[in-house]
Amino acid sequence: MSGSHKYIAFETILIKEIRRFARIWVQTLVPPAITIGLYFLIFGNLIGTRIGEMGGYAYMDFIVPGLIMMAVIQNSYANVVASFFSQKFQRSIEELLVSPVPNYIILAGFIAGGVVRGLAVGAIVTVMSFIFTDFSIHNVPVTVGVVLMTATVFSLAGFVNALFANSFDDISIIPTFVLTPLIYLGGVFYSVELLPEAGRIVSSFNPIFYMVNTFRYGILGTSDVNIMWAIVMLTAFVVALFVACILLLRKGTGLRH
Amino acid sequence: MTSAISINDLRKTYANGHEALKGINLEVQARDFFALLGPNGAGKSTIIGIISTLVRQSSGTVSVFGRNVATHVYETKLDFGVVPQEVNFSPFEKVADIVMTQAGYYGLPRALASERTEKYLRKLGLWEKRDNRSRMLSGGMKRRLMIARALVHEPRLLILDEPTAGVDIELRRSMWEFLQEINQSGTTIILTTHYLEEAENLCRNIAIIDEGRIIENTSMKSLLGKLDSQTLVFDVQDELQPEMFAGIGLARSRLIDPHSFEVDIGRDDDVNHVFRHLETKNVTVKGVRNKTNRLEQLFLSRLKSA
Numbered sequence: 001m002s003g004s005h006k007y008i009a010f011e012t013i014l015i016k017e018i019r020r021f022a023r024i025w026v027q028t029l030v031p032p033a034i035t036i037g038l039y040f041l042i043f044g045n046l047i048g049t050r051i052g053e054m055g056g057y058a059y060m061d062f063i064v065p066g067l068i069m070m071a072v073i074q075n076s077y078a079n080v081v082a083s084f085f086s087q088k089f090q091r092s093i094e095e096l097l098v099s100p101v102p103n104y105i106i107l108a109g110f111i112a113g114g115v116v117r118g119l120a121v122g123a124i125v126t127v128m129s130f131i132f133t134d135f136s137i138h139n140v141p142v143t144v145g146v147v148l149m150t151a152t153v154f155s156l157a158g159f160v161n162a163l164f165a166n167s168f169d170d171i172s173i174i175p176t177f178v179l180t181p182l183i184y185l186g187g188v189f190y191s192v193e194l195l196p197e198a199g200r201i202v203s204s205f206n207p208i209f210y211m212v213n214t215f216r217y218g219i220l221g222t223s224d225v226n227i228m229w230a231i232v233m234l235t236a237f238v239v240a241l242f243v244a245c246i247l248l249l250r251k252g253t254g255l256r257h
Numbered sequence: 258m259t260s261a262i263s264i265n266d267l268r269k270t271y272a273n274g275h276e277a278l279k280g281i282n283l284e285v286q287a288r289d290f291f292a293l294l295g296p297n298g299a300g301k302s303t304i305i306g307i308i309s310t311l312v313r314q315s316s317g318t319v320s321v322f323g324r325n326v327a328t329h330v331y332e333t334k335l336d337f338g339v340v341p342q343e344v345n346f347s348p349f350e351k352v353a354d355i356v357m358t359q360a361g362y363y364g365l366p367r368a369l370a371s372e373r374t375e376k377y378l379r380k381l382g383l384w385e386k387r388d389n390r391s392r393m394l395s396g397g398m399k400r401r402l403m404i405a406r407a408l409v410h411e412p413r414l415l416i417l418d419e420p421t422a423g424v425d426i427e428l429r430r431s432m433w434e435f436l437q438e439i440n441q442s443g444t445t446i447i448l449t450t451h452y453l454e455e456a457e458n459l460c461r462n463i464a465i466i467d468e469g470r471i472i473e474n475t476s477m478k479s480l481l482g483k484l485d486s487q488t489l490v491f492d493v494q495d496e497l498q499p500e501m502f503a504g505i506g507l508a509r510s511r512l513i514d515p516h517s518f519e520v521d522i523g524r525d526d527d528v529n530h531v532f533r534h535l536e537t538k539n540v541t542v543k544g545v546r547n548k549t550n551r552l553e554q555l556f557l558s559r560l561k562s563a
Contacts, residue, residue: 001331005364012361023349091345095406098309099362100334257271257312 001100009101010109017113020083021120028079029121032071036125039067040132043189055191055222060133065216066188069150071125073183073208074175076118076151080110080158081171088162088254097256103249107159107242114155115148122147135219142227143218149234150211154179156241163245163254182208187216192224207237259287259322261414261445262308267317269303269469277303279469281317285447285462287413290440292460292477293449300469301449302342305418309339321414335363337414338407342422342449344399346406348392352383355391356406363410370409377405380435397424401432414445421455433459457481486524488548491531492517494541501538519548 001009021028040060044067048059055062087093096106129135137143157174165171186208192200203209210230217223249255262285269278277300285291295301306312308319310326319326321333346355353374360370378384381401386394394402400420407415417436421429429452436459440446450456456463456477463480465473473480496515509521522528535542 001335001364008364008366009362012358015361016358019354020349087347090347091341091343092347094311094341094345095359096362097311098334098339099359100331100364101362102331252313256310257306 001102006102006105009099010105010112013096013101013106013109014112014116017079017083017110018116021079021113021117028075028117029124032075032121033124033128036067036071037128039063040129044132055193055220055224057220057222058133061135061220062191062216063189064129064133064135065219066186066212068122068125068129069147069208069212069215070183070188072118072122072147072151073154073211074179075121076114077154077158077161077175077179079117080114080155081162081165081175083113084110084159084162085165085168085171088165089168093255103246107156107245107249110159111152111155114158115151118151118154119147122151137219138221139218142231143215145231146211146214146218146234149231149238150215153207153211153234153237153241156238156245159245160241160248163248165254182206185209186212187224188212207233210234260320261285261287261289261322262447263318263320263323264304265318267304267307267319268315269300269307269312270315277469278307278314278317281466281469281471283464283471283474285445287322287445288440288443289445289462290437290460291445291447292456292463293447293466294453294456294463295449295466299466301466302418304466305339305341305416305447305449308337308416310334335410336412337416338410338412340400340403340407340415340417340420342418344403346391346399346402348390350391351387352389352391352394352402353378353387355402356409359406360409365410373409373411374405377408381405382431397428400424404432404435408439412444414447415439417446417448417450419450420448421450421452429455486521488519488521489528489531490517490519490546490548491535491542492544492546493535494543495539497540501535501540 040063044060044063048063051059053059053062084093087096161171161174185203186206187203192203192209192213195203210225210233213223213225214227214230214234217227262283264281264283267278267281267283268276270276281300281304283304293301293304303312307314308321308326310330314327322336324333324336326333350358356374356378357370360373365373374387375384378387381404383394383398383401383405386398391399391402400423404417404420420436421432424432433455436446436448440459446459448456448460460477462476463473464471490513493516497512497518499512510518512518520531522531532542
């Protein structure tokens with residue numbers, strides 16, 4: 001396939017992915033907006049006013065970056081794992097597997113779809129947050145870079161999950177038992193300074209803790225982590241997961257007998 | 258002549274230990290209409306799976322138009338289209354989107370993809386349904402949609418895995434005409450089917466596979482020539498009396514009902530003899546037909562002897 005043919009194939013997969021989540025917008029775009037809206041209302045507005053400040057900012061302002069990041073993480077992961085596994089389940093993935101599309105284009109198409117959904121939901125949540133608070137972006141490159149890399153990391157993770165999944169139960173285990181605890185313990189609602197020493201050490205092994213704090217730095221200019229270290233780590237995650245996905249696709253894991 | 262498909266000592270053992278292919282050797286010439294027949298579980302779909310790269314071979318080689326599918330994955334995929342046995346498109350997508358998406362996977366620019374989508378949806382009688390969700394289509398329409406999808410990049414080789422399963426006879430015949438048309442335009446076709454009449458009508462060459470081995474690989478004509486005898490059923494206008502057909506003189510003849518009888522005709526027998534005898538008895542023949550499909554008889558006898 002020539003470069004232009006590969007681009008057309010990539011664009012086709014991406015458009016198909018966008019069309020899929022846009023078609024079922026009531027399932028894909030509305031629920032996260034409602035859930036995060038409730039977080040804003042209850043934790044940020046009602047309880048937050050009694051908490052006072054966190055990390056030097058009003059509690060509502062402090063949790064806004066974490067909640068946006070939570071929406072991005074959950075939705076980029078959910079989009080890829082659900083879409084790819086559904087296509088495996090319906091066997092419509094065979095359309096793609098018998099075609100001459102290279103593995104890295106297949107992967108790039110699905111990941112781009114996950115990133116677009118993650119960013120779309122992130123944008124909705126950001127707009128909603130303006131109902132409750134006002135904020136400006138402290139560092140645009142860090143904010144945009146970290147949100148893109150985070151969406152990419154979790155899209156790739158969703159892809160790995162979908163490759164190994166054999167049933168719909170398999171695609172809900174990781175989000176429920178791994179992703180959600182890591183997000184909640186990743187500093188979305190609190191500063192790591194509130195934790196005892198042991199808690200801080202445990203948090204330092206949670207990658208989401210770095211993502212949330214780097215994003216918070218991008219928006220507020222405050223963070224519990226070293227920004228450069230967090231960006232290096234995020235880049236390493238993207239590269240490692242991309243390579244793992246390519247190797248799994250080449251091996252045919254979960255796809256070819 | 259160029260080989261469209263060349264398979265050498267192909268073996269496949271699945272992870273559960275099932276040995277699906279036990280050393281398959283097969284050549285399909287370019288522009289051929291080739292039948293791959295066999296009972297359920299014989300290995301037909303495994304061969305198709307290996308050609309289309311959905312199944313990995315344990316050993317052996319498969320070449321499509323001279324290129325090894327294992328080493329020239331992307332080039333060979335441009336040369337063939339596959340119509341699988343089971344419906345495998347998203348039930349939630351629109352008919353035209355399914356074909357357009359497939360065109361995109363092959364790198365066709367949007368304008369060309371749109372033109373080809375219209376061409377094949379029209380040819381297969383689906384253009385009026387282009388905006389319908391695919392789950393709303395009937396079984397026959399879904400099969401035709403898979404053929405349109407497989408043809409959108411205009412491959413040189415079309416592989417059809419039981420394309421007319423569950424399709425009514427009228428539609429099946431219109432699909433035969435369409436497949437003959439694209440074969441005559443130069444596309445090589447490999448067909449697996451359970452309808453032996455379909456293989457007999459459409460295919461020039463045939464291979465029969467059983468338990469992972471090719472047990473017959475020849476031209477349809479020479480295979481049918483191996484038939485030792487066939488049973489013809491004669492439908493007549495007047496009510497038959499036993500003495501009217503008893504003197505036919507061939508090996509066996511039997512009265513089925515007052516207006517029809519059957520005769521076993523050997524390879525060297527003269528069918529005209531039957532007509533001459535009936536004429537002397539003033540019996541008017543309204544029609545003659547094979548009692549069973551000739552290929553079916555051969556197929557079953559080959560399986561039994563294998």
